[in-house]
Each structure stands twice: as structure tokens, then as C-alpha cells.
Amino acid sequence: MHRPNPSPLPDDISLVPGSPPLLTAAGGGDPEGWAAEYHDALRAAVATHGSVLVRGLGLAEPGAIAAVFRRLAPSLMPDREPFAPRRTYTQGVYSSSKWPPNQQMCMHHEMSYALEFPGMLLFACLEAPASGGATGVADAAAVLEALPAELTARFQKEGWILARTYHDEIGASAAEAFGTDDRDAIAQYCRTNAIDFDWQPDGSLRTRQHRSAVIHHPADGRPLWFNQIAFLSEWTMEPEVREYLTDVYGPEGLPFTTRFGDGSPIGEDVIRVINEVYDAHTVREPWRSGDLLLIDNLRTAHSREPFDGPREVLAGLADPVRLADCAPTVEVSAA
Numbered sequence: 001m002h003r004p005n006p007s008p009l010p011d012d013i014s015l016v017p018g019s020p021p022l023l024t025a026a027g028g029g030d031p032e033g034w035a036a037e038y039h040d041a042l043r044a045a046v047a048t049h050g051s052v053l054v055r056g057l058g059l060a061e062p063g064a065i066a067a068v069f070r071r072l073a074p075s076l077m078p079d080r081e082p083f084a085p086r087r088t089y090t091q092g093v094y095s096s097s098k099w100p101p102n103q104q105m106c107m108h109h110e111m112s113y114a115l116e117f118p119g120m121l122l123f124a125c126l127e128a129p130a131s132g133g134a135t136g137v138a139d140a141a142a143v144l145e146a147l148p149a150e151l152t153a154r155f156q157k158e159g160w161i162l163a164r165t166y167h168d169e170i171g172a173s174a175a176e177a178f179g180t181d182d183r184d185a186i187a188q189y190c191r192t193n194a195i196d197f198d199w200q201p202d203g204s205l206r207t208r209q210h211r212s213a214v215i216h217h218p219a220d221g222r223p224l225w226f227n228q229i230a231f232l233s234e235w236t237m238e239p240e241v242r243e244y245l246t247d248v249y250g251p252e253g254l255p256f257t258t259r260f261g262d263g264s265p266i267g268e269d270v271i272r273v274i275n276e277v278y279d280a281h282t283v284r285e286p287w288r289s290g291d292l293l294l295i296d297n298l299r300t301a302h303s304r305e306p307f308d309g310p311r312e313v314l315a316g317l318a319d320p321v322r323l324a325d326c327a328p329t330v331e332v333s334a335a
Contacts, residue, residue: 009038011024011025019285034057035072051295054291059126066090066092069092076318079317080177082097083172083232085176093314094315109297110317115332117321118317118319119296123314124314125312127312129287131308159213160261161261162211163256166205209332211227213226213227233271
């Protein structure tokens with residue numbers, strides 16, 4: 001547990017335009033002890049800035065990373081409904097999502113399609129890539145303000161729909177996403193979590209869920225652009241990938257795509273506008289092996305840029321928040 005009389009951070013956080021807030025730490029060979037000592041001050045800094053990159057702890061192996069994660073956030077969450085597979089290192093500690101290294105993983109908020117999602121994300125770099133691969137961050141309130149008012153008004157009124165088809169050959173399978181291949185258990189999960197589902201003749205599972213695109217932070221009520229409308233859109237895929245998947249699975253069988261809350265398609269132009277606004281508000285810092293990055297998942301979107309060479313970043317999901325605690329939102333439902 002952290003100390004009863006928490007210590008202030010040992011140094012000022014560096015605020016440089018274009019980069020996330022950066023704290024240089026001297027772990028003294030005991031990163032877990034450092035995390036315990038500065039637990040309260042570090043979490044307060046994340047609440048203030050939306051994210052903090054800690055450099056200098058020397059996190060060099062998964063066990064040390066897991067220990068630091070648990071010092072900073074004792075209750076780590078399971079990964080539910082992932083869109084891509086992860087490696088599990090230990091309970092609550094995962095690899096980052098397995099996504100093609102030559103493709104951008106666009107801005108999103110983790111599990112923003114769920115009824116309960118992490119309030120904090122913890123990332124630690126075990127092995128930095130030769131080039132690229134930064135985890136960019138963007139302020140969700142600033143993005144909301146910068147998007148066209150007519151567009152955000154529609155999404156705030158209607159919400160958005162995530163449509164998925166789980167195939168064994170691409171992305172996370174139904175068994176990986178729901179933690180079981182028992183159809184009855186999957187059906188119960190879907191009913192409990194307001195997800196419409198339908199098993200297809202080829203054995204694949206098709207789901208649709210209606211969610212809020214704008215939420216309000218439970219700490220201060222500030223409205224936030226909080227969703228995966230652009231990232232999980234078919235229009236964010238590389239054109240040749242989208243064409244191949246459409247040819248193989250049909251337009252209704254894509255692994256994922258998004259729609260307006262009334263069910264109508266979201267055009268390529270809308271997705272382009274969203275991603276352009278994200279790009280304008282993205283700050284980044286190249287990973288160094290041993291780095292620790294903490295993100296307020298509600299206030300701050302994150303991305304993963306293309307990279308060369310091996311890259312291993314571990315992730316923890318913490319501080320569960322219910323969508324019901326982020327009112328006002330749209331009335332969520334199966335779509």
C-alpha cells in the first residue's frame with residue numbers, strides 16, 4: 001500500500017509543446033518502492049494533466065512492471081471484448097493489442113464500447129522499437145470542441161453503433177473476446193451488456209451495440225469525445241485491406257465498422273474529419289525501454305503509430321468506471 005503521508009513528486013513535470021507531460025524519475029533500482037512512495041502524487045498529476053510519462057524507472061522485466069502496475073492501481077481489470085488479441089503476462093497485465101506494425105492504430109478510448117471501462121490505463125515499455133511506434137495522446141475535451149458542431153450535436157443526440165463480426169481468421173475471435181467458446185455464456189454476456197447478437201450459418205458471431213459518443217467526466221462533469229467511431233470504422237482500414245475483407249466476408253461481415261446512432265452509415269468524409277482533428281491535437285514522445293505511461297482513459301485518447309523492429313509494451317486496465325456514472329449520455333441498448 002502507498003504511504004499514509006504521501007510524498008510530493010521528486011521533480012517538476014516537464015511540459016513541452018508537442019509532447020506528453022514528462023517526469024524524470026530515479027527509481028534507485030526499486031521501481032516498485034518508488035511507485036508506492038509517489039502513488040498519490042503521481043495519480044494526482046494524471047488527474048491534472050490527463051497523462052504522464054515517467055522516464056528513468058528502468059522497468060526491465062514483466063514481473064517488475066506488474067508490481068508497479070499493482071502499486072499504482074491495485075484493482076486491475078480483465079480485458080473484455082477486445083478487437084485484437086493480446087498476450088496475457090499475468091492476471092490483469094497484457095501485451096498491447098496485436099496490430100500490424102506497418103498500420104496506424106488510430107486514436108481511441110479503451111473499451112469505450114462497453115458499459116464499464118477503465119478510468120486509467122498503464123503502459124510500460126519492455127522493448128522500444130527501432131523507429132516509430134509512439135503511443136500518442138490527445139485531449140478528449142479539446143477534440144470535442146474542435147470537431148464540427150453540427151457533427152458532434154448529431155452524435156451527442158444519437159450516439160453511435162459498433163457492428164462486429166467475429167471470425168477465427170482475423171482479429172480477436174469470439175472465444176478470445178468473451179473469454180469462452182460456450183455460446184450460452186456468450187449470449188448471457190451480450191444480454192447483460194446490451195449487445196444484440198446473431199450466430200451466422202458459418203459459425204461466426206455478429207454483434208451490434210448502441211453507445212454514447214459523448215460522456216461527462218464523473219469527477220468534474222466536463223463533456224468528452226469518448227468513443228471508437230473513427231478507429232473501428234471500415235474507412236480507417238487501408239483501402240486494399242478493406243477491399244480484401246469486403247470481398248471475402250461481404251460488406252455486412254467486416255470484422256468491425258461503425259454507424260450513426262440511427263443506424264445510417266458513417267461516410268468516409270466524416271471519418272477523415274475526425275482523424276484530422278485527432279491529428280491536430282496529438283502529442284507524442286518516442287518510447288524508451290523502461291518507460292512508464294499513465295493515461296486518464298476518459299480525458300485522453302491514445303493511439304499507436306507504425307513502427308520498425310521489435311516492440312513490446314505491456315498494458316494494464318484499472319479503475320473501472322460505469323457509463324451510468326458519466327451522465328448525461330444517450331440511452332444505450334443493443335442496436
